[in-house]
Amino acid sequence: MAAPLLEKLSESLGSPEPAVRLMLSILIGYPCALVYRRFLFYKAPTVLHLYHALFGLALAAFNFGTQLSHSVVCILVQFLMLRLMGRTITTVLSSFFFQMIYLLAGYYYTATEEYDIKWTMPHCVLTLKLVGLAWDYYDGGQENLNAEQKMSSLSSVPTLLEMFGFSYFYGGFLVGPQFTLRSYQRLVAGELTDCPGKPPTALKRFGLGFLCLVIYTIFSPSYPDSYFLTDEYEAQPFWYRCVFISLWAKFNLYKYVCCWVIAEGACILSGLGYNGVGPDGQHLWNACTNMKVWLFETTPLFQGTIRSFNINTNAWAARNVFKRLKFVGNKTVSHVTTLFFLAIWHGLHSGYIMCFSMEFFIIIIERQAQALVRDSPVLSSMANSALYPVIYVVQQFIHWFLMGYSLMPFCLFYYDKWLQVYLSVYFCGHICLILTFLILPYLRKALVPKKDQSPKKQE
Template sequence: MAAPLLQKLSESLGSPEPAVRLILSILIGYPCAAVYRQFLFHQPATVLHLFHLFSGLALAAFNFGAQLYHSAVCVLVQFLMLRLMGRTVTTVLSSFTFQMFYLLAGYYYTATEQYDIKWTMPHCVLTLKLVGLAFDYYDGGKEPSKLSAEQRIGALSSVPSLLEVAGFSYFYGGFLVGPQFTLRSYQKLVAGELSDCPGQPPNSVFPAMKRFALGFFFLVIYAIFGPYYQDSYYLTDEFEAQPFWYRCVFILLWGKVMLYKYVSCWVIAEGVCILTGLGYNGMVDGKHQWDACANMKVWLFETTPLFGGTIASFNINTNAWAARHVFKRLKFLGNKTLSHVSTLLFLTIWHGLHSGYILCFSMEFFIITVERQAQALVRDSPLLTRLANSPLYPLIYVVQQFLHWLFMGYPLVAFCLFTYDKWLKVYSSVYFCGHVFFLVAYLILPYLRKALVPKKRTE
C-alpha cells in the first residue's frame, strides 16, 4: 500500500521516489522526538537506546531495505574493536582503515554516473561517527592536561556498551544526513542533561520549529526552482548554443539552487536535534543556546561575499570533525598548508572516487589561497582600505558577490557531474573562466602588493 502512495507522491512532486523517502524520513524525526519528550524522557537509558536503535533501523529499512545490514556490520565491528583492542593507536588506525575501506568499497560497487540516494549516503555520515568514536575512546586514556579543550569534551572515560554504540549510531536525528555529534553528547542526551530545565524535557519546541520552518522554506525554493536548474542541462546542445554570459549566469543560479537541497535537509534535521535537546549548547549572555548541532549558518551563507565565509557557514559539523580529527592531529607535520591539503584530500576521498571531487576540492584550496592573499593586500594597502570603507563599497559588494556566487558554482559543476568527460565539456564551454580568473589573480597579486603596499621604513 505504501509503495503506490509514495510513487504517486513522487510523481506529483516531480521528484525521484528515493528523494521523497529521504525527506519523509527526516520529517519523521519530529514525531519521534515528540514521543521521546512526552513518554520516554524519564525512562532508563536502556529503553532510550532501544528506541533510538529501532527507530533508526526502521528509517534505514524504509529507505534502503535489506541493505541496512551494511551499517549494522560496521557498528558491530567498531564495538568489537573498542572492546578487544582497548585504548591504543592500533584501535584508531584499525577503525579508520576498516570504516573508510568499507565506505570506499561501497562507493566502488554502487557507483553510477549520476548522484543516487542509496545506502552509501547515510553510511558516509556513519563512517565519521564511528572513526570519531575511536578517537574519543583513545583520548579518554590520556591525561586531561595533554588534551585540547575539544578533546576533553569528547573523551570517553569508559568503553561504551554495544547498545550504547548502536543507539548513538542510529539516532534518528542524525543517522541519515547528520549532523555529527560525539558519543559524550549522546550520553548526556540519554541522561537528560541536555536541557535548559534540568530533569525535565527542554523548552526547545519554539527553537526547533523555527529551524523546521526555515528548512522547509528552502525546501520549497528548491522544489520550485530545482526543475529549471537540472545538472543534465549542462550536457545538452541547448546549453552549448547559449551565449557565454548566459552559461556563466546559469552556473551561478544553478549553484545557489543546487545547494538549497543540502541546506534544507540539514536545517530540518537540526530542528529534530533541538527538539530532543541534543542541540542544547548551554547559556551565553543569559540566553539558552540551541546551536550545538547547527550544520548551517544561514544568514552568513546568504550574505557573505567571501568564499571562506561560505565554507565557514556550510556543513559546519563535518568541517569541525575534519578539523578536530584530521587537521589538528596532523600538527606533528609542522606545516599548516600540508595539514590543510591532507584534510582536503581526506574529505575528497570521503565524498567518493570520482574525478570531479578531486577537481572541486583542489579548486577550493586554490580559491581560498588566492582570497586570503587578496584580503591581506586590501588590509595592508592604505588605498584599498580607504576604498573598502568608502561610499563605493555597496557597488564593490555587488560585484564581489556576483563573482563569489559565480565561482562558488563553478567548482560545484565538477562535484555534481562526477566524471571527467562531463565536467570537461562544461568547463570548455565557458573557456575555463574560473581557472583562468584565479590563476591570473594569483600571478598578479604579488605585483599589486609591490605597487600598493608601502615599504616599511628601516631605521
C-alpha cells in the same frame, strides 16, 4: 499499501521516490523526538538506547531495505575493535582503514552515472561517527588533552546497545549532523535541557528548512545538472553560460540546506541541540547547527560560505584530521591532507578531487587579496566608501560564479563531463585565478607602503 502511496506522492511532487522517502524520514524525526521528550526523557538508559536504535533502524529499513545490514556490520566490527584492541593508536588506525575501505567499496559497487540516494549516503555519515568514536576512546586514556578533546573523550567502552542508539539516532542517522558519543550520553542522561520536562521549540528551524525546501522545489527544475551537457547550453552566449553556473550553484545547494536545517530542528526538539549557556546568559541551541543560513546568503567570501555550510562535518574534519596532523608542523600540508580526505570520503570520482582542489586554490588567493585590501590605504578607503555596495555586488557575482565553477565537477562526477563544461567556458575560472595569483604580489608592491609589504601570516 505504502509503496503505491509513495509512488503517487512522488509523481505529484515531481520528485524521485527515494528523495520523498528521505524527506519523510527526516520529518518523522520530529514526532520521534517529541515522544522521547514528553514520555521517555528520564527513563533508564537501556530503554532510551533501545528507543533510538529501533526508530533509526526502522527509518533505515524504510529507505534502504535489507541494505541496512551494511551499517549493522560496521557498528559490530567497531564495537569489537574497541573491546578487543583497547586504547591504542592501532585501534584508531584499524578503525579508520576498515570503515573507509568499506565505504569506498560501497561507492565502487553502487556507482552510477548520476547521484542516487542509496545506502552509502547515510553510511558516509556513519563512517565519520565511528572513526571519531575510536579517537574519542583513545583520548580517554591520554593526558594533556585540549578543552575540545576533554569534552568528547570517553572513559570506557560503550555498550553495544549504546553504540546502536548513538549510530541510529533518528535526528542524525540519514543526513547528519555529526555529534560525539559524549553528547549522546549527556542526552540520555537528561543533561541537555534548559527546562527539565519541557520540550524546546524547533519551529524556527523547521520553518526555515521548509522555506529552503520550497525554494529548491520551485527553482531547481530550471537549473538541472544535465543542461550543462546539452547542445543548447553550448549554443548560449558566454555571459549566459557563466550566469547559469552561478544560479545553478545557488539553487542546487538548497537541497543540502533544507535537509540539514530540518534535521537540526529534530535534534533541537530531542535536546541534542542544547549547547549550554552563552556569555550573555542565554541558553544556546546551536550544538547541531549544520547551516548558518544568513551567513550563507549574505557573505561575499568563499571562506564565509565554507564557515556557513556543513558546519559539523567541517568541525569533525578539523578535530580528527587537521589538528591530529599537528605533528607534521606545516599547516598547508595539514590543510591539503584534510581536503584530500574529504574528497575521498565523498567518493571515488575525479570531480570530487577537482572540487576540493579548486577550494584550496581559491581560499589561498582570497586570503592574499584580503591581506592586500587590509594593508593598502587606497583599497581600504574604497572598501569603506560609498562605492562598497557596488563592490559588494561584483564580489558576490565572482563569489557565486567561482562557487558554481568549483561545485560543477562535484555534481557531474566524471572528468569527461566536467571537462566538457570547463571547455565550454574556456577554463575562465582557472585562468582568472592563475592571473590573480600572479598579479597579487605586484599589486602589493604598488599599493602597500614598503614597511607593510610582506603579507601577514594568516591564521
